[in-house]
Amino acid sequence: MLDSGSHARSLVAEAAGVPGRSMNRSPNIDASWRPANRCALLKAAAWSRAVVCIAFFLSFLAIFPAAVGHCQEFPFTLDFEGGNLAGWRATGNAFSNQPTFGDNPTARQRGQPSNHQGNYWIGTFENFRFPERERPGSIQGDKPRGTLSSAPFIIPPGRLSFLVGGGSGFETRVELLAAADTGDVEFREKPVYRASGRNTESMERIEWDLxxxxxxxxxxxxxxxxxxxxxxxxxxxxxxxALPAGPDRPPEIVPEPRQVVVPELTGRTSDEAAAILADHELVVGRRHELPGDGLPGTVIKQAPAAGTWVLPGTGVTLGIATSRLVTVPDLTGQTRLAALESIRRAELRPGEEIEKESDRPAGTVIAQKPAAGTLVAVASKVWLVLAVPEKIEVPKVVGMALAEGSALLAESRLAVGRLREVTDEADPSTIIDQRPKPGTTVAAGSAVDLIVSRGPALVEVPNLRDLRLESAGESLRRATLRIGAVSTAESTSVADTVIEQQPAAGSQVAAGSAVDLVLARPALTTVPDLVSHPLPEAVDMLRSAGLTPGKTSQRPAEPPENTVIDQQPVAGSRLPVGSGVDIVIAAAISVVVPDLVGLDQAAIQETLKRVRLVPGTVAYQETAEGAGRVLAQSPAAGEEVKAGSQVDVTIAAATLIVVPNLLGQSREEAYETLVRNGLAVGGAAEQSSAKTAGTVLDQRPGPGNKVPPGSAVDLVVAGQPAVALRWAYIAAGLLAVFAAGYFLARRRKPGLPGKDGAGPVVSVRPHVDPGSQEMFFEAPAAAEYVLQLRPKGDPGAQKVDCETELTNDGGQGV
Structure with missing residues (x-):
């Protein structure tokens, strides 16, 4: 570590205006001066020293907090550019894959750039730390939780700023914790500042006054x-x-001086490290010889660490692997503790300890690496191989007689441990269990505990009928029996109760025997296929099958609303009678109403069709501008409605015409009325009615509506009776003809026999007559009317052939 204390003292001295070593210099006094002058000079020097000391003390008080804050080396990374969490302690799993590399939100097309600085940053939603082996855009989501705490530090005066984003809740925050008072040994801390994001991945810089x-x-x-x-x-x-000086300092943060990043020097020679530091505008600080695994003369430690941002010219302390060699002592035969002490005295370090089975005493060194007498660098590691007792695999003795098992254990260099006899169905003196289990590895000479059977004991099987499985098991345990195979069978008994047992109740069996049980289960029924059926119909189907509706949920889907689109269990499953079946029904799909205002009327239908809506009522508003374009709509653009809903529109028109009342007119009269009023004929649909064929039953738009000139008016007119009714008329006519012929044949003249002497023969031959086709064309061709053909049904005349003369009641020939 660099001598930050001397740096702080230097700053204090410079702030006080005292250069370097000037405080230790004495005034230059000429020896030729008289004593009086010398005394005056001594007094002046004393006053000057006092003034300098006072100035030094005041300057020290003024800048000491800043010196403490800005000269301290923070024991944790501030910007995570080392790609690690150096100096930070994590709890939980939210920070297990941190820091994050690069703009990962943009890589996953979030649409919110992270705004991070450098390469690495903290993002607990992200999972992209190693770009060389991970895929950009990877995430760990919101589920992980935890905290990340920095190492303690002395809070400097000035400001702290940082970037923050993410969630806005109290559970996601950055906070500054401070001790209750300066110098608190127990560090009873409390939060003094908190900050959270704004529910956006983009980070923003905030600032705290410290x-x-x-x-x-x-x-x-x-x-x-x-x-x-x-x-x-x-x-x-x-x-x-730092805060700017003076009472009128600006609120913004004082710009930081230019910084450079400390390069990685581990593994470099001292000269190589010096050259690399010079390239990065840094210098070599102190050099220390350290024991380590690196090559002698190479850097094994550095301070500040690689990736730290520092001011240009900062010294970097280097830890150089020592090149002094020592002799490895002979450790063979020593105990572990003695060998460790020998390694320490030889200025070496203990390395890995390996255990190996041996007949030597446990813990004795039986081998070492490097070998005794080898010259190695100071602080090199020495590996030890320690003796452990030989391991033996425990053989299986369960099922053997006690004498046979004991002999096998002795052959395996194991001993018989504790013996315990229990009542069991096995033969007496048979080993029924052992500890440790077969296959376990133990030290030679270890004891193996055995459980030996004293023979079975007979007990009476209890009556378990009508008991539930748990109660039956408890009864068997009290009788020193156990549950055997459990099966089920359909029964009218209470479900899950015992309806059969084997052996039967009252039987005498050995203790520990198994009793097989048969439990009652309800009658099963098959789940019907409910998909595509309306909900009420599906419920009826379930009840018919002896089932009940379970949970009913909805899911947006294309089928009509309230139609079953899924079920659980699926159709064909077998369930007990009375079981519930969960149903998922189709819910209407919501769509967003498009903006139709300003569109041409011809584009309305296509626009609505694209979003699965249909045109509704069309109203017109007379206006001089935008004729033929949509002025208003309902529902409004942007509203969510069900798919298939109607959208009503208001269309601009230069002039409007009132639609006349056509109800009750004939088709021809209605066409003429529309032409006279400057309107066009739209579709003409027929509807069965008791009114005269061709009578107008309905019209769209209705009477009194205002529409632009030339608009089409759709009509609904009365049509011919239904086809089935027309055929009924024809059939009735034929039956009437047959009846008339039969009646006339019965009343033929006497003495006029037929060809066979049995009477006249009457035959009826249906005559198919398509009738004449009529063409309706009530308006000139220029009116652009639709030409329609209406087939006219005509059963034709019925003909009766009679090979003999028929008579009527008057005796006249027919």
Missing amino acids: TPVAGRTGRLRIVDQSSDGWGHINVDDFRFS
């Missing part, structure tokens, strides 16, 4: 204790700046 707490012990703390949205903090570039 004057009220200057000279106290303090530290900085970055807090991320939130896992909610915006539960992260962005921090970078802490700067301590």
Whole structure:
């Protein structure tokens, strides 16, 4: 470390106006002066020394806080440009992957640049620290939480500024902690300043006035204790700046002097390090010989650390690996503690300790590296190989007779430990358990505890019927029995109760035997397929299947509203009767109404179609400007509505015409009325009605609406009866003809037999007649009317062929 105290003293001396060593100089007195003059001179010198001392003391009081604040070397990184958290202590996991490299929010297309300084910064949402092996844009999200606290430091006078962004809540903040009073040994700290972000990834610089707490012990703390949205903090570039002198100092921060970054010197020779420092406008400070693993003569430590920003000309202290060689002592046969003491006396360091099985006493050194007598650098490491007892794998003796197992343990250089007899279904004197377990590695001579069977004991199986599984298990445990295989079967008994057991209740079995159980389960039913069915219908389907509706939720989807789009369990699953089935129904998709104002009327439908909306009512407003363009709309642009909703518009028109009342007129009269009023005929839809065919039943726009000249008016007119009704008329006519023919045949003249002598033959032949086609064309061709053809149904005349003469009631021939 550099001598910051001497630097501070130098600043004090310079501030007091006392050059270098002038305080130690005596006035130059000529020996030829008389005593009186000499006394006067001595008095003047005394007064001058007093004045200088007073000036020095006052200057020291004035600048001491600044000297303390600005000459101290902060024991932590201020801008994280070393790519690490040097001098900071982290808790939790929010800072495990910090600091962050580069503008990671922009890399993940957040649209909010981080505004960081340099290369590295703190961002607890980010996860991009190593650009050479990680993908830009990686994140760890808001879930991690923790704190990051700096090492304590003396708070200097002046200002502290830094960059902060991220969440705005209290759980994500930067705070300055200060001791309760200067010199507080226990450091009972409390926060004196706090700052948070503004719910944006872009950091902004803020500033704190440190004057009220200057000279106290303090530290900085970055807090991320939130896992909610915006539960992260962005921090970078802490700067301590002095306050300008004078009562009218400006509020802005005093600009910092130019700084340079300390280069990495580890592994360089002393001369190479000096050249590198010169290239960075720095100089070599003190040199220290240090023990270490580096090559003799190379840098193994440096202060300030690489990556630290300092003023040009700052001295960098170098720790140089020593080149002095010592002899490695012989450590073989020594105990571990004795070997460590021998290494210390030889100016060496203990290295890694390796254990190796051996018949030597445990803890004895059986090998070393480097070997005894080797010349190595001071403070080099010496590795030790220590003896440990030989390990033996415990054999399996479970299932053997006690004598046989004991012999096997003796052959394996193990001993029989404690013996315990228990009642068991195994034969007497049979080993049923052991500790340690087979395969465990233990030291030679270790004891193995054994559990030996004294033979089975017979117990009575209790009655478990109608008990639940937990109660049945408790009953079996009290009877020194256990539960065996458990199965289920459909039953009318209470679900999960015992309906069968094996062995049966009252049987005598060995203690510890297993009792198999059969539990009742409800009758199962198949889950129906509810997808695409309306919700009420789906509920009815579930109830018909013996099931009940479970949780019903919604999800925006294309099918009609309240239509089932998902279910859980899925169709075909088997469930107990009365189980619930969760249903997800389609909710209307919300869309944003586009801005139609100013659009031409012809573009309305296409614009609405693109966002899945439809045109609604069209109203017109008479105005001289913007004819044919949208003046207003409802709903307004930007509102969220359901897909398929109508959007009403108001269209500008130079002139407007009142739509006449066409209701009750014939189609031809309605066409003529529209032409007379300067309007056009739109669509003409037919609707079954009891009114005369062609009568106008409805119109759009309705009577009294104002529309531009030439606008089309759609009509709904009464049409022919439905096709099924027309065929019913034809069928009725045919039946009537058949009935008439049969009646006439029954009343034929006597004595006029038919060809076979049985009477006349009457046949009816349906005659298909398409009828004549009529063409309606009530307006001139220039009116651009639509030409329509209407087929006219005509059943035609029915013909009756009679091969003999028929008679009527009057006896006349037909």
